[in-house]
Amino acid sequence: MLLIPCPWCGSRDEAEFHYGGQAHVPYPEDPASLDDTQWARYLFFRANPKGPLAERWCHTDGCRRWFNAVRNTATHDILAVYKPGEPRPVIA
Amino acid sequence: MGDTADRRSPLAHTADRFAAATRASGGALRLAELPFLAQVNVRLDPKGPAADAVGLALGMTLPLEPNTVVHGGGLTAVWLGPDEWLVVGPPGSQEGLQEKVRTAIGSEHASVVDVSAQRTTLLVAGRHARDLLAHGCSLDLHPRSLGAGRCAQTTLARAQVVLVPRDAYKPGFWVLVRSSFASYLADWLLDAAAEYTAPKATASAHATSEYAMPQFAETSS
Ligand SMILES: [Zn+2]
Numbered sequence: 093m094l095l096i097p098c099p100w101c102g103s104r105d106e107a108e109f110h111y112g113g114q115a116h117v118p119y120p121e122d123p124a125s126l127d128d129t130q131w132a133r134y135l136f137f138r139a140n141p142k143g144p145l146a147e148r149w150c151h152t153d154g155c156r157r158w159f160n161a162v163r164n165t166a167t168h169d170i171l172a173v174y175k176p177g178e179p180r181p182v183i184a
Numbered sequence: 185m186g187d188t189a190d191r192r193s194p195l196a197h198t199a200d201r202f203a204a205a206t207r208a209s210g211g212a213l214r215l216a217e218l219p220f221l222a223q224v225n226v227r228l229d230p231k232g233p234a235a236d237a238v239g240l241a242l243g244m245t246l247p248l249e250p251n252t253v254v255h256g257g258g259l260t261a262v263w264l265g266p267d268e269w270l271v272v273g274p275p276g277s278q279e280g281l282q283e284k285v286r287t288a289i290g291s292e293h294a295s296v297v298d299v300s301a302q303r304t305t306l307l308v309a310g311r312h313a314r315d316l317l318a319h320g321c322s323l324d325l326h327p328r329s330l331g332a333g334r335c336a337q338t339t340l341a342r343a344q345v346v347l348v349p350r351d352a353y354k355p356g357f358w359v360l361v362r363s364s365f366a367s368y369l370a371d372w373l374l375d376a377a378a379e380y381t382a383p384k385a386t387a388s389a390h391a392t393s394e395y396a397m398p399q400f401a402e403t404s405s
Pocket residue numbers: 098099100101102151154155156157
């Protein structure tokens with residue numbers, strides 16, 4: 093079981109959270125101008141690193157707020173959490 | 185509010201079992217439903233003028249620190265999120281409460297919703313209250329982390345709840361649970377409480393056994 097630190101509520105069981113996929117994937121500014129390849133790239137292509145990945149999580153059973161977390165996909169270490177709108181912290 | 189004569193609270197059918205468990209525990213536990221509490225969900229900018237206006241109207245400041253509550257004037261304001269609160273009042277007060285909050289907000293951007301029927305409230309009190317909740321809750325329930333003035337939204341036996349320690353019952357908690365989960369949670373609580381509601385003879389037999397477990401709970405409460 094992961095302990096995930098909600099930026100508001102503090103550390104809680106993973107079971108209280110909902111996973112929201114990779115963070116910082118902006119909706120295309122002009123979706124209508126994208127061709128099929130570009131649209132598919134926006135919809136389906138995500139980073140898959142072995143190491144730190146910025147992800148969205150929602151504290152579903154707590155404050156029900158979305159936030160971002162940088163998680164090491166190999167070790168499950170949560171390296172940083174930050175609120176929506178805040179920039180991704182620099183991880184050494 | 186319509187005619188209240190025919191209203192049944194979500195746990196009306198559990199009242200007898202709660203009373204029996206409370207009696208059988210010999211004062212170690214007190215289980216009861218506190219039905220029909222007024223609950224109004226308020227969302228607004230915590231830094232805007234509406235927050236101050238609502239605070240003035242209710243005679244309390246809305247809690248801004250996560251996981252805290254403010255009591256005042258018979259009301260309890262529970263922090264639900266950085267821009268969201270649950271204002272809990274006595275049964276039947278929801279309309280007046282909404283009116284008061286709406287008037288205070290004026291034309292500011294905010295949301296005020298009567299959610300009194302969304303959740304019912306359980307009282308879990310007595311010196312074994314924390315031990316009972318700890319059977320299904322991963323949070324530290326000790327007063328140093330969840331004492332008076334604090335609250336927590338979490339899961340109890342996998343059901344989403346809001347825990348609010350109550351000064352009036354030491355130790356004691358309000359457990360706010362969605363109406364559709366209330367029956368399940370009541371059954372779970374009564375089952376988890378079995379060890380505190382067992383007949384006295386069994387309890388003393390355990391206490392005199394050489395395998396008796398130390399009563400950690402007695403010292404923690
Ligand atoms: Zn949270």
